[in-house]
Amino acid sequence: MRSTMNDKDKLADKIDSIDKENIENxxxxxxxxxxxxxxxxxxxxxxxxxxxxxxxxxxxxxxYENSSAADSQDGEEPNDEL
Structure with a gap:
């Protein structure tokens, strides 16, 4: 989880700052x-x-839900394999 929080290529940029702070704490x-x-x-x-x-x-x-919704809006099919 810590590496995910620090990896800009994964979820780090998609997590709200308040949620990120709660997770880090x-x-x-x-x-x-x-x-x-x-x-x-x-x-x-x-x-x-x-x-x-x-x-x-x-x-x-x-x-992940927000990411899937954004992909759907961009015309991409949602990835249900997550």
Missing amino acids: TLKEALEWLDHNQNADKDDFDDKLKEVEAVCNPVIKQV
Whole structure:
């Protein structure tokens, strides 16, 4: 997710600045949590992953939907393989 956020050729330029900030803060918090909880149970790791996904997935989904809509308006067929 972090590399996607930093890659201008992927989604970085298509994500709203507020959403980008929320994702970056979430990723930072998750990495800090990982640093301090390396001996956590698998369930704890899964819970943390779900927290990160709850922030990131809706934003990425919206970007793809907006991108597909823009492609459709440009006369291109939508790519349902995403």
